[in-house]
Amino acid sequence: MAEADTKQSADQCKALTEDGERCSRPAQDGDFCFQHDESDPTVSESQTADEGEQADEQQADEQPRSRDLGVDMTAEEKTDPESVDADVDTEHEGIEGVLAIRRTVQSTATELIGREFDAVSEIVPTDDGWRAIVEVVERRAVPDTQDIIGRYEIELDEESTIHGYRRLDRYRRGDTAEFE
Incomplete structure (x- = not known):
């Protein structure tokens, strides 16, 4: 050695x-x-x-041993992963609902909207259930930064049954000025 x-x-x-x-x-x-x-x-x-x-x-x-990547790290950031308590109790029930909604939206968005599913950008609980914002590809282009992306709001009840959707807006994939 x-x-x-x-x-x-x-x-x-x-x-x-x-x-x-x-x-x-x-x-x-x-x-x-x-x-x-x-x-x-x-x-x-x-x-x-x-x-x-x-x-x-x-x-x-x-x-x-940690590799020196040229970045100054605090002692807190240099924590040895093996020393972290893996049995930390997390609220799995709190995220199970969100994950169930995400799976439902991912599996049905293409069929529901009739466009190619791209991403789930937001899932929020509401008084009546859930609201999810998904992005779908409305038109492919070359280069892909010119794809037209549609943002849709999907409304679901507490049992993950979809009650409706609507398009919020459209944008080119490469246009980030609105989001910055």
């Missing part, structure tokens, strides 16, 4: 970034990545050796 870490260290660009950290990109010809060259500050041979030793120590400790 230590040989792999040393090889990885040797294959890694030896330039320092603006933060003073070693560049994480793979080295190409001449020990530098595509972005760096000899004019950039570099790590010394002792730093390269120290990095290999640190990697060995980290492996020995068997701590979960």
Whole structure:
């Protein structure tokens, strides 16, 4: 395992970034990545050796390792997934109704409206049951950003029986100005 870490260290660009950290990109010809060259500050041979030793120590400790994606994360965001309590009690009853309505709307929208189903964009409980907003493709185009999408409101009772629908509006798939 230590040989792999040393090889990885040797294959890694030896330039320092603006933060003073070693560049994480793979080295190409001449020990530098595509972005760096000899004019950039570099790590010394002792730093390269120290990095290999640190990697060995980290492996020995068997701590979960996270990849550095260049994003600063808070301690809360770095939570180890295995330490999270998977038995957290959630309100499954609260979402079961919404999921049932979603399944009903997805399975019947194409037949009901007579157009190709695209998405469910909203499901809201009402006094009499549920209201779902679905999007259907009213006309295909090339490129697909020019597809004409229709937004429809479907009314359902508490037993998921559809009582009616109406078109709210139409828009081109690529037109996002109205939604921003």
